[in-house]
Structures are given as structure tokens and as C-alpha cells.
Amino acid sequence: xxxxxxxxxxxxxxxxxxxxxxxxxxxxxxxxxxxxxxxxxxxxxxxxxxxxxxxxxxxxxxxxxxxxxxxxxxxxxxxxxxxxxxxxxxxxxxxxx
Amino acid sequence: xxxxxxxxxxxxxxxxxxxxxxxxxxxxxxxxxxxxxxxxxxxxxxxxxxxxxxxxxxxxxxxxxxxxxxxxxxxxxxxxxxxxxxxxxxxxxxxxxxxxxxxxxxxxxxxxxxxxxxxxxxxxxxxxxxxxxxxxxxxxxxxxxxxxxxxxxxxxxxxxxxxxxxxxxxxxxxxxxxxxxxxxxxxxxxxxxxxxxxxxxxxxxxxxxxxxxxxxxxxxxxxxxxxxxxxxxxxxxxxxxxxxxxxxxxxxxxxxxxxxxxxxxxxxxxxxxxxxxxxxxxxxxxxxxxxxxxxxxxxxxxxxxxxxxxxxxxxxxxxxxxxxxxx
Numbered sequence: 079x080x081x082x083x084x085x086x087x088x089x090x091x092x093x094x095x096x097x098x099x100x101x102x103x104x105x106x107x108x109x110x111x112x113x114x115x116x117x118x119x120x121x122x123x124x125x126x127x128x129x130x131x132x133x134x135x136x137x138x139x140x141x142x143x144x145x146x147x148x149x150x151x152x153x154x155x156x157x158x159x160x161x162x163x164x165x166x167x168x169x170x171x172x173x174x175x
Numbered sequence: 176x177x178x179x180x181x182x183x184x185x186x187x188x189x190x191x192x193x194x195x196x197x198x199x200x201x202x203x204x205x206x207x208x209x210x211x212x213x214x215x216x217x218x219x220x221x222x223x224x225x226x227x228x229x230x231x232x233x234x235x236x237x238x239x240x241x242x243x244x245x246x247x248x249x250x251x252x253x254x255x256x257x258x259x260x261x262x263x264x265x266x267x268x269x270x271x272x273x274x275x276x277x278x279x280x281x282x283x284x285x286x287x288x289x290x291x292x293x294x295x296x297x298x299x300x301x302x303x304x305x306x307x308x309x310x311x312x313x314x315x316x317x318x319x320x321x322x323x324x325x326x327x328x329x330x331x332x333x334x335x336x337x338x339x340x341x342x343x344x345x346x347x348x349x350x351x352x353x354x355x356x357x358x359x360x361x362x363x364x365x366x367x368x369x370x371x372x373x374x375x376x377x378x379x380x381x382x383x384x385x386x387x388x389x390x391x392x393x394x395x396x397x398x399x400x401x402x403x404x405x406x407x408x409x410x411x412x413x414x415x416x417x418x419x420x421x422x423x424x425x426x427x428x429x430x431x432x433x434x435x436x437x438x439x440x441x442x443x444x445x446x447x448x449x450x451x452x453x454x455x456x457x458x459x460x461x462x463x464x465x466x467x468x469x470x471x472x473x474x475x476x477x478x479x480x481x482x483x484x485x486x487x488x489x490x491x492x493x494x495x496x497x498x499x500x501x502x
């Protein structure tokens with residue numbers, strides 16, 4: 079998505095090119111088109127376009143991709159509930175989404 | 176096998192209004208299982224979707240003139256992408272629905288077409304082992320399915336890229352507003368109560384007059400944070416949502432107050448602008464949960480700054496508001 083950019087350098091996404099077998103699954107599933115196959119291996123061409131949805135990691139057959147493993151839904155209410163639950167020790171009640 | 180219509184009836188459209196406005200919004204589910212559209216046969220494609228009403232409707236209404244099977248998996252009434260994120264739309268769940276609907280006895284081929292956004296939860300490569308069917312990822316949007324099927328199941332870059340156009344942002348506004356009535360009511364009670372504090376210790380008429388001003392500022396904040404910010408998103412400067420909301424909230428309140436309160440009572444006007452900016456900032460920040468491009472790490476990062484501004488701004492605004500009654 080070129081017309082919407084979020085905070086640069088924030089997303090946690092790592093690709094281990096040694097492990098990559100070049101199947102291209104990440105290229106197919108990424109909704110922001112940030113992967114490309116270069117010399118039969120995946121490459122991240124737009125790291126700041128990543129929204130950490132995790133589709134690439136789920137569909138990588140050799141676990142060469144690491145994405146921030148916290149749950150994908152990122153509304154502020156849920157994050158606040160999560161922070162509060164860390165202080166109070168109660169389980170997260172969730173937001174409304 | 177239940178056959179479904181590709182046109183939406185008035186009841187379906189009524190349900191859409193309900194789901195979009197947040198009226199009992201956790202209760203719009205299709206019954207999981209296998210459905211047919213058109214006159215599906217053993218070679219017809221199998222399209223997989225979530226059991227959320229809007230997902231199911233979005234899919235079936237794109238299929239006039241197409242013979243296909245629709246396999247609805249149980250995502251607890253949550254849409255494709257969110258359910259995949261929560262892992263209820265998963266490899267195991269798809270395999271389970273394939274088995275209990277006895278799909279292998281109904282179709283000759285062994286291919287499932289999955290929505291691309293389900294890839295967050297479904298590992299297509301593991302489906303064959305789990306249920307004997309191969310999974311392929313179709314386009315993101317159901318509206319591209321006819322073209323995708325027509326081109327021999329090939330999705331181009333446009334079909335695989337998520338968008339967030341003005342219309343896509345606008346449909347999210349009603350639910351953002353409708354979920355606000357409880358906190359809005361609570362804020363209104365507090366605002367009216369403290370608006371009465373003044374030189375006469377407590378004045379009911381001041382609670383009324385100044386209370387209305389404060390409630391107006393709250394309404395302007397909702398307008399700025401939950402309506403204007405989503406609509407004008409690409410044109411508002413800054414990338415962090417708390418900043419965008421604060422900017423729009425502050426400017427909206429300033430513009431509305433300019434002709435009246437602004438000149439007459441500077442401290443009171445400043446309090447109202449600060450209040451609107453803080454509330455709008457929070458609402459805009461919360462909208463990150465509805466966009467298709469904000470990473471959770473990024474939201475966590477901006478919240479550390481945003482919350483300081485919002486809590487500080489609110490405290491300062493309430494303090495100034497009470498003080499302004501004495502000034």
C-alpha cells in the first residue's frame with residue numbers, strides 16, 4: 079500500500095535467507111506486497127510496509143520468517159487492557175472487535 | 176444441500192445495517208457447512224469463507240451466474256481477516272469443515288479456494304495432509320473472484336493488494352460511533368457535574384449552561400476523532416494516529432468556538448479545545464484497530480506517547496475548566 083504509510087522502523091519482521099527455499103508463499107500471501115523472489119530466495123523489499131499480520135510466517139514451510147507474535151488485532155482498547163492485565167494479573171477481557 | 180441466493184433480500188440489508196452500526200454486533204453468524212450457488216456439480220470450485228454475515232454476503236453477492244460451492248467455516252461470527260488473526264480461521268478448522276461436510280464425496284477435484292487474508296491463520300500447504308484437499312489463495316476481495324476464476328485461477332498484483340479507499344473507511348464510521356455511547360454518557364455526567372462548580376460553590380444554572388458547552392466540545396471531539404480522521408486519513412499530516420486526532424480535534428473545536436466563547440473567555444475556550452483535542456486523539460488512536468496497515472508494534476509505540484498527551488491534556492482541560500469558572 080503506497081498511499082498509506084505507518085511508522086518507519088516499527089514493525090518486527092525477520093527473514094532468514096539461509097533457511098529460505100524460495101517457494102514464494104510469502105510473496106503470494108502478503109497483502110502489502112513487501113516480498114519479492116530474488117535469485118530463487120525471498121527478499122524483503124519494503125520492510126516499513128509490513129503490518130505484522132503474520133500471513134507470511136504462517137505459510138512459510140521452513141519457518142524462515144519471524145513476525146511479532148502478539149495477536150494481530152491492534153486497537154488501542156485491547157492494548158490498554160493487555161497492559162492493565164499485566165499489572166493486575168487478570169486475564170484479558172478483550173475489546174469489542 | 177442448501178442453495179443460497181446471490182442477491183441480498185431486504186432482511187439481509189437490514190442485517191447489514193445492524194452489523195455496521197454495532198447493534199448486537201457479535202451475533203451475525205451464518206451456520207457453518209457447505210452451501211451451493213447456481214447449480215454446482217462435482218467439478219465446481221469450492222470457495223471457503225468465514226461465518227460472519229458480512230463475509231458470507233460479500234462472497235455470495237459476487238457470484239451471479241457462477242456455479243460454485245461455498246464452504247463456511249466456524250469463525251464464531253468473526254470476519255475472515257480478524258478470525259485468521261485470532262486463529263479461529265485456521266488450518267485445523269478448514270480441515271474439520273471439509274471432513275464433516277463430506278466434501279470429498281461431493282466434488283471430484285481436491286482444491287479449496289481460500290480468501291488471501293485467511294493466510295494469517297491457514298497454512299495452505301498443510302491442508303492436504305489434514306484433509307486431503309489442496310488450498311490455493313484466491314483474491315483478497317470477493318468482487319475479484321469472477322475475474323480470478325475466469326482467468327484460470329490467477330490473481331494479479333491488484334487482487335493481492337489490500338486497499339483502504341474512502342468508501343472502505345466510511346463504512347467503518349457508524350460502528351466506531353455506536354460503540355461510544357457508554358463512555359460518552361459517563362463523560363457527560365462528569366462534565367455536567369463539574370461545570371456547576373464555581374464562585375457560588377455549586378450553581379445548577381452554571382451546570383446547565385457550561386455543561387452544554389462541554390458536551391458540545393465532546394460531540395466535536397467525536398466528530399473529529401471518529402468521523403473526520405477516518406475520512407480525511409491520507410490528507411491529515413503525520414503518521415501517528417494520536418497526532419492526527421489531536422490536530423483535527425483541536426482545529427475543529429477552535430473553529431467551532433471561534434465566534435463565541437473564544438473571545439469572551441480565554442481560559443474556558445482553551446480548556447474546551449484541549450478536551451476536544453485529547454478525546455479526538457484517543458478516538459483516532461483507537462481507529463488503528465480498524466485499518467489494514469498499522470502494525471501492532473507501531474501502535475504500541477505511538478500509544479506510549481499518545482496516552483501521555485491524552486491523560487495530560489484531559490487533566491489540564493478539566494483543571495482549567497473548573498478554574499475558568501472562578502476567573
